[in-house]
């Protein structure tokens with residue numbers, strides 16, 4: 001491989017830049033969101049769970065370790081699945097997990113194969129969200145749960161901020177609110193079961209700098225490359241931090257209820 005230059009670091013796509021830094025992909029809300037998902041959908045050692053958009057398997061392994069459940073992770077990216085399998089080969093509970101390349105919009109499992117379908121922030125990356133959520137609902141058993149962890153805006157962000165984010169991430173972010181997601185589960189025939197929401201944490205400029213400095217130093221590159229990594233990371237994280245003023249996340253659990261529950265006036 002030829003030598004990395006500061007110019008390349010400045011110009012490489014965001015995903016490649018993050019891969020270069022080996023940044024671990026976690027769901028919105030991180031570890032706590034996975035714990036809440038397990039506790040509130042009653043996943044246990046007898047459960048069969050599907051993790052959609054598993055990436056390198058952060059959530060897949062968390063669920064296997066915390067609940068000793070049988071977890072299958074699927075992702076559209078063969079590179080991510082390959083990396084997940086490498087972690088699996090080194091994990092003492094590797095026998096509980098299984099990874100395969102598959103599309104969340106066409107899940108290669110029969111109807112009612114799982115107790116829980118889980119997505120840790122991946123539905124936002126899937127083109128046809130309605131199709132994907134219908135697939136999550138199809139593969140869970142009656143009375144099973146669909147867990148979707150997602151970012152949403154609690155306050156409309158300025159258009160310039162959204163444009164900057166879209167340019168940086170090279171995707172198209174829409175200023176979706178919580179009701180956008182809730183409506184999707186409803187039209188896919190799922191019952192609202194449990195929702196936890198919180199604002200995304202804002203951090204100080206100093207915390208951003210310290211984080212970027214630590215990550216930039218991790219790989220022991222030359223000082224020129226280290227400075228280029230620091231500059232790009234600091235620019236990226238500063239933009240994310242600005243966005244966090246408007247951003248929340250939700251652990252949204254829906255149930256595949258075969259018999260509709262009667263409406264209630266005072267509960268909820």
Ligand SMILES: C[S@@+](CC[C@H](N)C(=O)[O-])C[C@H]1O[C@@H](n2cnc3c(N)ncnc32)[C@H](O)[C@@H]1O
Nearest residue numbers: 025026027053055058075076077103104120122
């Ligand atoms: C933000 S990451 C998910 C993070 C992951 N849940 C974790 O906690 O590590 C989004 C993932 O969705 C995957 N993805 C995008 N479109 C997909 C699709 N149609 N089907 C399955 N996975 C998809 C991407 O390859 C990426 O790994």
